[in-house]
Amino acid sequence: MGTLDSLLLGFSVALQPDVLWYAFLGCLVGTIVGVLPGIGPLSGISILLPATFGLDTTKSVVMLAGIYYGSQYGGSTTSILMRIPGEAASVMTCIDGYAMAQKGRAGAALCIAAVGSWVAGTFGVIMLTLIAPPLANFALRFGPPEYTALLVLGLVFLAYMSSTSLPRTLLMACVGLMLGTIGIDNMTGHFRYSFDIPELGDGIGIVPVAVGLFGLGEILSTPSANMIRTVIAPKLRQLLPSRQEWRQSVMPIARGSILGFLVGLTPGSAHIISSFLSYGVERRLSKHPEEFGKGAVAGVAGPESANNAASTGAFVPMLALGLPTGPITAVLIAALMIHGVPPGPTLVNEHPNVFWGFVASMYVGNLMLLALNLPLVSIFVNVLRIPYAYLYPLVIMFCIVGVYEVSHSIVDVWIMLIMGVVGYGLRKFGLDPAPLVLGLVIAPTFEMSLRQSLIMSNGNWTIFVQRPIAAVLLAVCAALLALAALSLVRARKDWRSKLAEAESGEGS
Amino acid sequence: MIIRTDHVAGSAFVALGIGVLALSGDLPVGTLSFPGAGMMPKLVAGLMIVFGLLLVGRAGESAPLAGLAWGDLPHAARVVAITAVAIALYQPLGFVITMALLLFTLTFGAERRPVLAAAAFSAGVVALTYLLFAVVLKTPLEPGVLGF
Numbered sequence A: 001m002g003t004l005d006s007l008l009l010g011f012s013v014a015l016q017p018d019v020l021w022y023a024f025l026g027c028l029v030g031t032i033v034g035v036l037p038g039i040g041p042l043s044g045i046s047i048l049l050p051a052t053f054g055l056d057t058t059k060s061v062v063m064l065a066g067i068y069y070g071s072q073y074g075g076s077t078t079s080i081l082m083r084i085p086g087e088a089a090s091v092m093t094c095i096d097g098y099a100m101a102q103k104g105r106a107g108a109a110l111c112i113a114a115v116g117s118w119v120a121g122t123f124g125v126i127m128l129t130l131i132a133p134p135l136a137n138f139a140l141r142f143g144p145p146e147y148t149a150l151l152v153l154g155l156v157f158l159a160y161m162s163s164t165s166l167p168r169t170l171l172m173a174c175v176g177l178m179l180g181t182i183g184i185d186n187m188t189g190h191f192r193y194s195f196d197i198p199e200l201g202d203g204i205g206i207v208p209v210a211v212g213l214f215g216l217g218e219i220l221s222t223p224s225a226n227m228i229r230t231v232i233a234p235k236l237r238q239l240l241p242s243r244q245e246w247r248q249s250v251m252p253i254a255r256g257s258i259l260g261f262l263v264g265l266t267p268g269s270a271h272i273i274s275s276f277l278s279y280g281v282e283r284r285l286s287k288h289p290e291e292f293g294k295g296a297v298a299g300v301a302g303p304e305s306a307n308n309a310a311s312t313g314a315f316v317p318m319l320a321l322g323l324p325t326g327p328i329t330a331v332l333i334a335a336l337m338i339h340g341v342p343p344g345p346t347l348v349n350e351h352p353n354v355f356w357g358f359v360a361s362m363y364v365g366n367l368m369l370l371a372l373n374l375p376l377v378s379i380f381v382n383v384l385r386i387p388y389a390y391l392y393p394l395v396i397m398f399c400i401v402g403v404y405e406v407s408h409s410i411v412d413v414w415i416m417l418i419m420g421v422v423g424y425g426l427r428k429f430g431l432d433p434a435p436l437v438l439g440l441v442i443a444p445t446f447e448m449s450l451r452q453s454l455i456m457s458n459g460n461w462t463i464f465v466q467r468p469i470a471a472v473l474l475a476v477c478a479a480l481l482a483l484a485a486l487s488l489v490r491a492r493k494d495w496r497s498k499l500a501e502a503e504s505g506e507g508s
Numbered sequence B: 001m002i003i004r005t006d007h008v009a010g011s012a013f014v015a016l017g018i019g020v021l022a023l024s025g026d027l028p029v030g031t032l033s034f035p036g037a038g039m040m041p042k043l044v045a046g047l048m049i050v051f052g053l054l055l056v057g058r059a060g061e062s063a064p065l066a067g068l069a070w071g072d073l074p075h076a077a078r079v080v081a082i083t084a085v086a087i088a089l090y091q092p093l094g095f096v097i098t099m100a101l102l103l104f105t106l107t108f109g110a111e112r113r114p115v116l117a118a119a120a121f122s123a124g125v126v127a128l129t130y131l132l133f134a135v136v137l138k139t140p141l142e143p144g145v146l147g148f
Helices: A003-014 A017-035 A041-052 A057-082 A088-102 A106-139 A144-161 A166-180 A198-202 A206-220 A243-264 A270-285 A298-313 A315-321 A327-338 A345-350 A352-373 A377-383 A388-407 A410-428 A434-456 A468-490 A495-507 B005-023 B039-057 B073-110 B115-136
Strands: none
Touching: A003 A017, A003 A106, A003 A352, A017 A041, A017 A057, A017 A352, A017 A377, A041 A057, A041 A206, A041 A327, A041 A388, A057 A088, A057 A106, A057 A298, A057 A327, A057 A352, A057 A377, A088 A106, A088 A270, A088 A298, A106 A243, A106 A298, A106 A315, A106 A345, A106 A352, A144 A166, A144 A434, A144 A468, A166 A434, A166 B005, A166 B039, A198 A410, A206 A327, A206 A388, A206 A410, A206 A434, A206 B073, A243 A270, A243 A298, A270 A298, A298 A315, A315 A327, A315 A345, A315 A352, A327 A434, A345 A352, A388 A410, A388 B073, A388 B115, A410 B073, A434 B039, B005 B039, B073 B115
């Protein structure tokens, strides 16, 4: 079946009224999650995961993915109107978006952000349609050594791309890998670190860890006294940008879409990194760099397009290789697996309805988001009027219910609480919890493929360099580590240190 | 010597790695041709110790420990304590009672909101959530002593 036929099959699934309804619900919840500061897409997806248990796989993944890319749209609203990033990827939009709002161009900034997000999101889905199936076919050649090498590359790339230091990122990934070894060893049946708690025999789930670190951890780090909000609500007629503003946004949107998609393919918080990179690129290419920070249209159009394209790009390795590039795709993989559908090379051929239905739903979802985010912006702004003192207890309640409902285990809820405290501590000490979740997710696959490779080769480590694909992947790892070491020796500021500086500057 | 955040964080992870190694005594490492259940945990614990030591070694780049702001700690501790009690009560008392108590305690007790507003908010949210999960989404919530 060709790509076009497959896509038509996907649309026949995605345009069914009930699938459309769940796509809409996902986009709506995603927009609200994006608008609300302190609640990220990861918490939103994790909390709503149990609500999808009664649905079939397609509806479930369509809704959860809608929350993810919907949050990228919603995140711009608070950034532009309040200078508070509703979502981490919208940090850069705060700078020029809020400056535009102060000049009375809030509506135009929101419109450019929404149109840029739509263009980039649709571009990302087109690329996903074209790239994911051939990549999945290629990945069918992967055996345990290739998977081991690919996962090592994923971790090294994550560490290399990280704005915090390489040892910090790898340290957090090791903690995740360590947590991933808890439970029964699949190959020998040994109980590992379960301390006679039967629930730990199955290992530590992704959902309690992710909700604890990102949902509860975020709440613990945000005292309600700090959340004072003044909201600018633009009128509908003020939403249209001028002809000059449209002209200024065309190329940044195009560049942000391409850059964002490429960054989205790589491990790490790609949607966040892509918006920082896009802002830097636009500033460098601009004929008037002095306008950046004072309401430059390109400073809104570029980053907003980049973060949407990146969030779609992240679905390529997730769907084609079964590899999460970040904690959000990790939870989406967990959602697919709960429904008995393993993501990866076999997904396209064995579950075409799920794969193509999901892809087609993203075309529709992006249109829905454009329709939702422009005319209804004043309604979403009202969500921000809910005092934080009432909002966070609500989130805690959903965290408890969400985690408990996954497997009706109170131990999971205790794990979530412990992870919330750990997340608070990690933030205090400047450690990023995202690699920890990624380590936890890949731990079972990594351990299994490493041990299978060694058994296959009768204990010969050279199996990883004797097989061409694995050797190439490991060579890329070595090159990245060499580059990181070089910048360490030269002690020169590269783009990652500048990104870290920008992040901490914005965060303060 | 000024104690910095990475000194503390790095040392904590070194201690964690050593702790994991100490707990892994009965897990067989196996051989290279047939790796055992202990291979991966011990390998990762070793890496954790190495990266922890690297963090300590490069701690000069991090902020002084004394400079860390702990103003949010009392609020965080209150939220953790209230949440812990709610988790302990969740199975015996069920969703409706536990969550109503949790919301009320957080809004009235921790956030000092007016008692009536906190009570109305707690009851309203719990009722709506119960309807959403149990009726609309057909996902039954923990029943507890009330039987629903």
